[in-house]
Amino acid sequence: MSVNELSERFNVSAATIRTDLDVLAENGKIVRFHGGAKLIENRYKQEFDYQNRKNLNSTKKKTIGSVAADFIHSSDSVILDGSTTALAVAQAIHNREYLRNITVMPFGIWAAVELLGCEDINIILPGGYLRHSSASITGISLIDTFDGLYIKKAFLGAWGVSVSQGFTDRHLQEVELKKRITQKADEVIVVVDGSKFGQSGLASYAPINLDNLSKIITDSSAPQEIIDEIRGIGVEVIVTE
Numbered sequence: 001m002s003v004n005e006l007s008e009r010f011n012v013s014a015a016t017i018r019t020d021l022d023v024l025a026e027n028g029k030i031v032r033f034h035g036g037a038k039l040i041e042n043r044y045k046q047e048f049d050y051q052n053r054k055n056l057n058s059t060k061k062k063t064i065g066s067v068a069a070d071f072i073h074s075s076d077s078v079i080l081d082g083s084t085t086a087l088a089v090a091q092a093i094h095n096r097e098y099l100r101n102i103t104v105m106p107f108g109i110w111a112a113v114e115l116l117g118c119e120d121i122n123i124i125l126p127g128g129y130l131r132h133s134s135a136s137i138t139g140i141s142l143i144d145t146f147d148g149l150y151i152k153k154a155f156l157g158a159w160g161v162s163v164s165q166g167f168t169d170r171h172l173q174e175v176e177l178k179k180r181i182t183q184k185a186d187e188v189i190v191v192v193d194g195s196k197f198g199q200s201g202l203a204s205y206a207p208i209n210l211d212n213l214s215k216i217i218t219d220s221s222a223p224q225e226i227i228d229e230i231r232g233i234g235v236e237v238i239v240t241e
Contacts, residue, residue, distance in 0.1 A: 002036040060193045060219040061088040063240045068155055068191050068217050069093050074100040076152045079181055082108035082136025082174070083157025085191040090114040093121070105151075107177065108136050138173035146184045154185035158192050160199035161216070163229050166208045168201035178205035187214045194221030209233055 006017045021036075065088025072078060072093060080086040090111040093099065103122040106112045115121050126145045156178055158167040167190060169175045182188050188210060197218070206213070208230060215236040218227075227237050 005036075060221065060240070061085045062091070064191050064193065064217050064219060065089040065092040067238060067240050068189060069096055071189060071215075072096070072099065072102065072153065074098075074102065077103040077150060078105070079151055079154040079156075079185060080104060080106045080108065080111050081154075081156045081178060081181070082106075082111075082138075083191070085157045085193060086155050087111045087114065089155050089191060094118055105145075105149075107138075136174065138171070138177055146180060149184070151181075151185040153187045153189060154181045155189050155191050156181065156205075158190060158196055158205075159201035161190070161192055161197050161208075161230075162200060162226070163208050163233065165200045166204045166210075167206045168199075168204045170201040172203060175201075175203045175205045182206045182210060182212065186212060188212050189214055190216045192216065192218055194219050194223070197222045197226045208235060 003014050003017050003021070006021075007014045010017070061084060064085055068089045069092035078093075080090055086106075087108060087110055090104070090106060090108075091114055093102070093104070094114055100120045101122070102120065103124065104111075104115060105124040105126060106115065107126060112123055112125060115123055156167070159170050160168040162168075167178075169178065182205065188206070190213065213235060215238055216230065217238045217240065219240050222237075222239065227239065231237055
């Protein structure tokens with residue numbers, strides 16, 4: 001419907017309608033177009049929800065992903081989880097044309113798509129269940145995927161980061177998968193924007209002082225007191241600008 005039609009129907013100003021439509025669009029209820037809005041069809045809702053998550057703090061995630069990709073070297077084997085920050089790492093890898101013979105196992109469909117066309121990147125797609133809400137791959141069958149594989153580095157996001165709870169997530173299958181990844185990878189690098197610090201998900205997938213955790217990469221919006229606390233127990237935290 002158009003803004004004018006809604007304004008007449010509800011007897012409010014066009015400016016009020018525009019403001020209300022913007023709020024509904026931000027919450028994933030409608031799609032805005034010039035002069036009006038329409039409801040989201042079910043088949044587009046998953047992609048829209050994911051785009052909302054990806055766009056949240058997108059500039060910060062892009063910078064975090066770029067810094068994280070600097071720690072990837074030719075011939076590395078890499079895991080990327082299904083988080084939108086790990087997607088930013090995939091986008092940065094795509095732009096590193098000097099990297100050769102990289103093997104990447106992405107647990108997010110969009111990260112796999114991002115790496116298509118990169119001839120020097122070998123992509124291993126894990127089997128499992130595709131979560132509609134996050135476009136990530138989970139499931140018990142994934143455990144067998146790791147057998148016989150050598151994983152040099154794993155880049156993992158988190159719903160929450162704190163000294164007391166460690167790295168947490170909201171979905172139990174995601175938690176179990178990330179636990180398995182932390183056991184398998186030589187080096188774990190956590191990539192999270194500053195909003196995740198001091199938050200806690202449903203369950204922890206690793207303690208803050210995980211033995212093979214090499215670093216946390218975040219941005220300058222992360223609370224300084226929490227950063228100092230984490231650094232105080234010997235964990236490297238890289239804060240991007």
